[in-house]
Amino acid sequence: MTFQTQLDELLYLYKKHYMISYRKDELNSSSQLMALQSQINPHFLYNTLESIRAQAELDDALQISEMTEALAAYFRYNINRGGDVVPLEDELANISNYLHIQQFRFGERFSISFMIDGDRNTINNQAIPKLTIQPIVENAIYHGLEETLTSGKITIRVTETEKRILLSISDNGKGIDYEQLEMIHRDLQADTSASGSERTTGIALSNIHRRIQLLFGDSFGIALESTPMVGTTVHITMPKQAYQEENK
Missing domain, CATH: 3.30.565.10 (Histidine kinase-like ATPase, C-terminal domain)
Known part of the structure:
Protein backbone atom coordinates (compact mmCIF):
# COMPACT_ATOMS: atom_id res chain seq x y z
CA MET A 1 0.00 0.00 0.00
CA THR A 2 1.51 3.34 -1.05
CA PHE A 3 1.82 6.34 1.25
CA GLN A 4 -0.80 8.24 -0.76
CA THR A 5 -3.25 5.32 -0.51
CA GLN A 6 -2.74 5.12 3.25
CA LEU A 7 -3.19 8.86 3.60
CA ASP A 8 -6.38 8.85 1.51
CA GLU A 9 -7.82 6.08 3.71
CA LEU A 10 -6.97 7.98 6.89
CA LEU A 11 -8.51 11.17 5.59
CA TYR A 12 -11.66 9.28 4.62
CA LEU A 13 -11.97 7.88 8.15
CA TYR A 14 -11.40 11.30 9.66
CA LYS A 15 -14.03 12.87 7.40
CA LYS A 16 -16.52 10.25 8.58
CA HIS A 17 -15.73 11.09 12.21
CA TYR A 18 -15.88 14.81 11.46
CA MET A 19 -19.38 14.56 10.01
CA ILE A 20 -20.49 12.49 13.00
CA SER A 21 -19.41 15.23 15.40
CA TYR A 22 -21.43 17.79 13.42
CA ARG A 23 -24.53 15.59 13.22
CA LYS A 24 -24.84 14.75 16.91
CA ASP A 25 -27.85 17.00 17.33
CA GLU A 26 -29.50 15.50 14.23
CA LEU A 27 -29.25 11.84 15.25
CA ASN A 28 -32.46 10.42 16.67
CA SER A 29 -30.93 8.17 19.30
CA SER A 30 -27.69 7.57 21.15
CA SER A 31 -27.59 4.05 19.71
CA GLN A 32 -27.27 5.52 16.20
CA LEU A 33 -24.37 7.68 17.32
CA MET A 34 -22.63 4.77 19.04
CA ALA A 35 -23.04 2.61 15.95
CA LEU A 36 -21.39 5.23 13.76
CA GLN A 37 -18.57 5.94 16.20
CA SER A 38 -17.78 2.25 16.55
CA GLN A 39 -16.68 2.21 12.91
CA ILE A 40 -13.65 4.35 13.78
CA ASN A 41 -10.67 2.87 15.60
CA PRO A 42 -8.27 5.60 16.76
CA HIS A 43 -5.55 3.05 17.48
CA PHE A 44 -5.57 2.06 13.81
CA LEU A 45 -5.05 5.69 12.83
CA TYR A 46 -2.19 6.32 15.23
CA ASN A 47 -0.43 3.01 14.58
CA THR A 48 -0.63 3.51 10.81
CA LEU A 49 0.62 7.08 11.05
CA GLU A 50 3.49 6.03 13.30
CA SER A 51 4.46 3.32 10.80
CA ILE A 52 4.44 5.89 7.98
CA ARG A 53 6.47 8.36 10.04
CA ALA A 54 9.05 5.75 11.03
CA GLN A 55 9.45 4.54 7.44
CA ALA A 56 9.74 8.12 6.21
CA GLU A 57 12.56 8.79 8.65
CA LEU A 58 14.37 5.62 7.55
CA ASP A 59 14.04 6.82 3.95
CA ASP A 60 15.23 10.34 4.90
CA ALA A 61 11.86 11.68 3.74
CA LEU A 62 11.77 14.37 6.40
CA GLN A 63 8.88 16.32 4.87
CA ILE A 64 6.65 13.25 4.94
CA SER A 65 7.76 12.51 8.51
CA GLU A 66 6.87 16.04 9.66
CA MET A 67 3.53 16.01 7.85
CA THR A 68 2.62 12.63 9.31
CA GLU A 69 3.47 13.82 12.81
CA ALA A 70 1.21 16.84 12.29
CA LEU A 71 -1.55 14.59 10.96
CA ALA A 72 -1.32 12.33 14.03
CA ALA A 73 -1.62 15.34 16.36
CA TYR A 74 -4.56 16.61 14.31
CA PHE A 75 -6.42 13.30 14.53
CA ARG A 76 -5.68 12.99 18.24
CA TYR A 77 -7.18 16.42 18.95
CA ASN A 78 -10.28 15.80 16.85
CA ILE A 79 -11.02 12.25 17.94
CA ASN A 80 -9.71 11.68 21.45
CA ARG A 81 -10.10 14.89 23.41
CA GLY A 82 -13.31 14.83 25.45
CA GLY A 83 -15.71 17.70 25.88
CA ASP A 84 -17.20 20.26 23.54
CA VAL A 85 -15.29 23.22 25.01
CA VAL A 86 -11.52 23.75 24.83
CA PRO A 87 -9.03 26.55 25.54
CA LEU A 88 -8.38 28.77 22.54
CA GLU A 89 -4.68 27.89 22.69
CA ASP A 90 -5.51 24.27 21.83
CA GLU A 91 -7.84 25.29 19.03
CA LEU A 92 -5.12 27.46 17.47
CA ALA A 93 -2.55 24.65 17.82
CA ASN A 94 -4.94 22.35 15.97
CA ILE A 95 -5.22 24.92 13.20
CA SER A 96 -1.42 25.05 12.91
CA ASN A 97 -1.31 21.28 12.44
CA TYR A 98 -4.16 21.40 9.93
CA LEU A 99 -2.46 24.11 7.88
CA HIS A 100 0.85 22.26 7.98
CA ILE A 101 -0.92 19.27 6.42
CA GLN A 102 -2.63 21.44 3.79
CA GLN A 103 0.60 23.17 2.84
CA PHE A 104 2.07 19.75 2.11
CA ARG A 105 -0.58 19.53 -0.61
CA PHE A 106 -0.76 23.12 -1.80
CA GLY A 107 2.88 24.10 -1.31
CA GLU A 108 3.43 27.82 -1.74
Whole structure:
Protein backbone atom coordinates (compact mmCIF):
# COMPACT_ATOMS: atom_id res chain seq x y z
CA MET A 1 0.00 0.00 0.00
CA THR A 2 1.51 3.34 -1.05
CA PHE A 3 1.82 6.34 1.25
CA GLN A 4 -0.80 8.24 -0.76
CA THR A 5 -3.25 5.32 -0.51
CA GLN A 6 -2.74 5.12 3.25
CA LEU A 7 -3.19 8.86 3.60
CA ASP A 8 -6.38 8.85 1.51
CA GLU A 9 -7.82 6.08 3.71
CA LEU A 10 -6.97 7.98 6.89
CA LEU A 11 -8.51 11.17 5.59
CA TYR A 12 -11.66 9.28 4.62
CA LEU A 13 -11.97 7.88 8.15
CA TYR A 14 -11.40 11.30 9.66
CA LYS A 15 -14.03 12.87 7.40
CA LYS A 16 -16.52 10.25 8.58
CA HIS A 17 -15.73 11.09 12.21
CA TYR A 18 -15.88 14.81 11.46
CA MET A 19 -19.38 14.56 10.01
CA ILE A 20 -20.49 12.49 13.00
CA SER A 21 -19.41 15.23 15.40
CA TYR A 22 -21.43 17.79 13.42
CA ARG A 23 -24.53 15.59 13.22
CA LYS A 24 -24.84 14.75 16.91
CA ASP A 25 -27.85 17.00 17.33
CA GLU A 26 -29.50 15.50 14.23
CA LEU A 27 -29.25 11.84 15.25
CA ASN A 28 -32.46 10.42 16.67
CA SER A 29 -30.93 8.17 19.30
CA SER A 30 -27.69 7.57 21.15
CA SER A 31 -27.59 4.05 19.71
CA GLN A 32 -27.27 5.52 16.20
CA LEU A 33 -24.37 7.68 17.32
CA MET A 34 -22.63 4.77 19.04
CA ALA A 35 -23.04 2.61 15.95
CA LEU A 36 -21.39 5.23 13.76
CA GLN A 37 -18.57 5.94 16.20
CA SER A 38 -17.78 2.25 16.55
CA GLN A 39 -16.68 2.21 12.91
CA ILE A 40 -13.65 4.35 13.78
CA ASN A 41 -10.67 2.87 15.60
CA PRO A 42 -8.27 5.60 16.76
CA HIS A 43 -5.55 3.05 17.48
CA PHE A 44 -5.57 2.06 13.81
CA LEU A 45 -5.05 5.69 12.83
CA TYR A 46 -2.19 6.32 15.23
CA ASN A 47 -0.43 3.01 14.58
CA THR A 48 -0.63 3.51 10.81
CA LEU A 49 0.62 7.08 11.05
CA GLU A 50 3.49 6.03 13.30
CA SER A 51 4.46 3.32 10.80
CA ILE A 52 4.44 5.89 7.98
CA ARG A 53 6.47 8.36 10.04
CA ALA A 54 9.05 5.75 11.03
CA GLN A 55 9.45 4.54 7.44
CA ALA A 56 9.74 8.12 6.21
CA GLU A 57 12.56 8.79 8.65
CA LEU A 58 14.37 5.62 7.55
CA ASP A 59 14.04 6.82 3.95
CA ASP A 60 15.23 10.34 4.90
CA ALA A 61 11.86 11.68 3.74
CA LEU A 62 11.77 14.37 6.40
CA GLN A 63 8.88 16.32 4.87
CA ILE A 64 6.65 13.25 4.94
CA SER A 65 7.76 12.51 8.51
CA GLU A 66 6.87 16.04 9.66
CA MET A 67 3.53 16.01 7.85
CA THR A 68 2.62 12.63 9.31
CA GLU A 69 3.47 13.82 12.81
CA ALA A 70 1.21 16.84 12.29
CA LEU A 71 -1.55 14.59 10.96
CA ALA A 72 -1.32 12.33 14.03
CA ALA A 73 -1.62 15.34 16.36
CA TYR A 74 -4.56 16.61 14.31
CA PHE A 75 -6.42 13.30 14.53
CA ARG A 76 -5.68 12.99 18.24
CA TYR A 77 -7.18 16.42 18.95
CA ASN A 78 -10.28 15.80 16.85
CA ILE A 79 -11.02 12.25 17.94
CA ASN A 80 -9.71 11.68 21.45
CA ARG A 81 -10.10 14.89 23.41
CA GLY A 82 -13.31 14.83 25.45
CA GLY A 83 -15.71 17.70 25.88
CA ASP A 84 -17.20 20.26 23.54
CA VAL A 85 -15.29 23.22 25.01
CA VAL A 86 -11.52 23.75 24.83
CA PRO A 87 -9.03 26.55 25.54
CA LEU A 88 -8.38 28.77 22.54
CA GLU A 89 -4.68 27.89 22.69
CA ASP A 90 -5.51 24.27 21.83
CA GLU A 91 -7.84 25.29 19.03
CA LEU A 92 -5.12 27.46 17.47
CA ALA A 93 -2.55 24.65 17.82
CA ASN A 94 -4.94 22.35 15.97
CA ILE A 95 -5.22 24.92 13.20
CA SER A 96 -1.42 25.05 12.91
CA ASN A 97 -1.31 21.28 12.44
CA TYR A 98 -4.16 21.40 9.93
CA LEU A 99 -2.46 24.11 7.88
CA HIS A 100 0.85 22.26 7.98
CA ILE A 101 -0.92 19.27 6.42
CA GLN A 102 -2.63 21.44 3.79
CA GLN A 103 0.60 23.17 2.84
CA PHE A 104 2.07 19.75 2.11
CA ARG A 105 -0.58 19.53 -0.61
CA PHE A 106 -0.76 23.12 -1.80
CA GLY A 107 2.88 24.10 -1.31
CA GLU A 108 3.43 27.82 -1.74
CA ARG A 109 -0.06 28.49 -3.08
CA PHE A 110 -1.16 30.00 0.24
CA SER A 111 0.35 31.36 3.44
CA ILE A 112 -1.00 31.79 6.96
CA SER A 113 -0.39 34.44 9.59
CA PHE A 114 -1.53 34.69 13.21
CA MET A 115 -1.97 38.07 14.90
CA ILE A 116 -2.57 38.30 18.65
CA ASP A 117 -3.61 41.64 20.15
CA GLY A 118 -4.03 41.43 23.92
CA ASP A 119 -2.88 39.55 26.98
CA ARG A 120 -1.64 36.21 25.69
CA ASN A 121 -2.49 34.30 28.86
CA THR A 122 -6.09 35.54 28.78
CA ILE A 123 -6.42 34.76 25.09
CA ASN A 124 -4.80 31.32 25.35
CA ASN A 125 -7.17 30.30 28.15
CA GLN A 126 -10.33 31.66 26.52
CA ALA A 127 -13.09 29.04 26.34
CA ILE A 128 -14.28 28.20 22.84
CA PRO A 129 -16.40 25.39 21.35
CA LYS A 130 -14.13 22.70 19.95
CA LEU A 131 -13.71 22.74 16.15
CA THR A 132 -14.92 26.31 15.76
CA ILE A 133 -12.03 27.64 13.68
CA GLN A 134 -10.99 24.66 11.56
CA PRO A 135 -14.18 24.45 9.43
CA ILE A 136 -13.90 28.17 8.65
CA VAL A 137 -10.26 27.82 7.61
CA GLU A 138 -11.21 24.79 5.53
CA ASN A 139 -13.86 26.88 3.77
CA ALA A 140 -11.28 29.60 3.13
CA ILE A 141 -8.95 27.10 1.44
CA TYR A 142 -11.42 25.06 -0.58
CA HIS A 143 -14.02 27.71 -1.43
CA GLY A 144 -11.88 30.83 -1.39
CA LEU A 145 -8.32 30.03 -2.37
CA GLU A 146 -8.29 26.73 -4.26
CA GLU A 147 -9.46 28.25 -7.55
CA THR A 148 -7.43 31.45 -7.38
CA LEU A 149 -4.35 31.91 -9.54
CA THR A 150 -2.61 34.36 -7.24
CA SER A 151 -0.89 33.53 -3.97
CA GLY A 152 -3.52 32.99 -1.27
CA LYS A 153 -3.30 34.38 2.23
CA ILE A 154 -5.22 33.48 5.37
CA THR A 155 -5.01 35.75 8.41
CA ILE A 156 -6.26 34.72 11.83
CA ARG A 157 -6.48 37.65 14.23
CA VAL A 158 -7.40 37.46 17.93
CA THR A 159 -8.22 40.74 19.69
CA GLU A 160 -8.94 41.27 23.37
CA THR A 161 -11.24 44.11 24.42
CA GLU A 162 -12.41 45.04 27.89
CA LYS A 163 -15.18 42.44 27.95
CA ARG A 164 -14.80 40.38 24.77
CA ILE A 165 -12.51 38.20 22.69
CA LEU A 166 -12.83 38.86 18.96
CA LEU A 167 -11.66 36.37 16.36
CA SER A 168 -11.45 37.02 12.64
CA ILE A 169 -10.46 34.62 9.87
CA SER A 170 -9.76 36.42 6.59
CA ASP A 171 -8.76 35.25 3.13
CA ASN A 172 -7.99 36.99 -0.14
CA GLY A 173 -9.81 34.40 -2.24
CA LYS A 174 -12.61 34.64 -4.76
CA GLY A 175 -15.19 35.82 -2.22
CA ILE A 176 -18.91 35.05 -2.14
CA ASP A 177 -21.44 36.52 -4.54
CA TYR A 178 -24.32 38.64 -3.23
CA GLU A 179 -27.06 36.00 -3.47
CA GLN A 180 -25.03 33.33 -1.70
CA LEU A 181 -23.97 35.80 0.98
CA GLU A 182 -27.58 36.79 1.62
CA MET A 183 -28.51 33.11 1.92
CA ILE A 184 -25.82 32.57 4.54
CA HIS A 185 -26.93 35.67 6.44
CA ARG A 186 -30.50 34.38 6.49
CA ASP A 187 -29.35 31.02 7.81
CA LEU A 188 -27.38 32.69 10.61
CA GLN A 189 -30.26 34.97 11.56
CA ALA A 190 -32.70 32.06 11.52
CA ASP A 191 -30.30 30.00 13.68
CA THR A 192 -30.74 26.95 11.46
CA SER A 193 -28.37 24.62 9.68
CA ALA A 194 -30.25 24.86 6.39
CA SER A 195 -28.77 23.29 3.32
CA GLY A 196 -28.13 26.67 1.73
CA SER A 197 -25.12 27.44 3.88
CA GLU A 198 -23.76 23.95 3.29
CA ARG A 199 -23.99 24.47 -0.46
CA THR A 200 -22.18 27.79 -0.34
CA THR A 201 -19.55 27.15 2.33
CA GLY A 202 -19.17 23.38 2.52
CA ILE A 203 -19.71 23.37 6.28
CA ALA A 204 -22.78 25.02 7.82
CA LEU A 205 -21.61 28.21 9.50
CA SER A 206 -24.97 28.31 11.24
CA ASN A 207 -23.95 25.17 13.14
CA ILE A 208 -20.87 26.93 14.54
CA HIS A 209 -22.94 30.05 15.21
CA ARG A 210 -25.49 28.03 17.17
CA ARG A 211 -22.81 26.29 19.27
CA ILE A 212 -21.28 29.65 20.22
CA GLN A 213 -24.68 31.00 21.21
CA LEU A 214 -25.48 27.90 23.26
CA LEU A 215 -22.26 28.41 25.21
CA PHE A 216 -22.23 32.20 25.54
CA GLY A 217 -25.73 33.51 24.76
CA ASP A 218 -27.58 35.07 21.83
CA SER A 219 -25.50 38.27 21.87
CA PHE A 220 -22.50 36.38 20.51
CA GLY A 221 -21.67 34.30 17.47
CA ILE A 222 -20.61 34.68 13.85
CA ALA A 223 -20.81 37.55 11.36
CA LEU A 224 -19.68 37.30 7.76
CA GLU A 225 -18.53 39.82 5.17
CA SER A 226 -17.32 39.09 1.66
CA THR A 227 -16.58 40.87 -1.61
CA PRO A 228 -16.29 38.92 -4.88
CA MET A 229 -12.70 38.72 -6.14
CA VAL A 230 -11.46 40.45 -2.96
CA GLY A 231 -11.98 37.94 -0.16
CA THR A 232 -14.00 36.87 2.85
CA THR A 233 -13.80 37.55 6.58
CA VAL A 234 -15.61 35.59 9.27
CA HIS A 235 -15.92 37.40 12.59
CA ILE A 236 -16.44 35.49 15.85
CA THR A 237 -17.46 37.37 18.99
CA MET A 238 -17.22 35.81 22.45
CA PRO A 239 -17.37 37.18 25.99
CA LYS A 240 -14.25 36.78 28.07
CA GLN A 241 -14.71 33.42 29.73
CA ALA A 242 -11.79 31.40 31.02
CA TYR A 243 -11.70 27.71 30.16
CA GLN A 244 -12.45 25.49 33.15
CA GLU A 245 -11.91 21.74 33.32
CA GLU A 246 -15.54 21.30 34.32
CA ASN A 247 -16.48 22.69 30.87
CA LYS A 248 -15.68 19.23 29.51
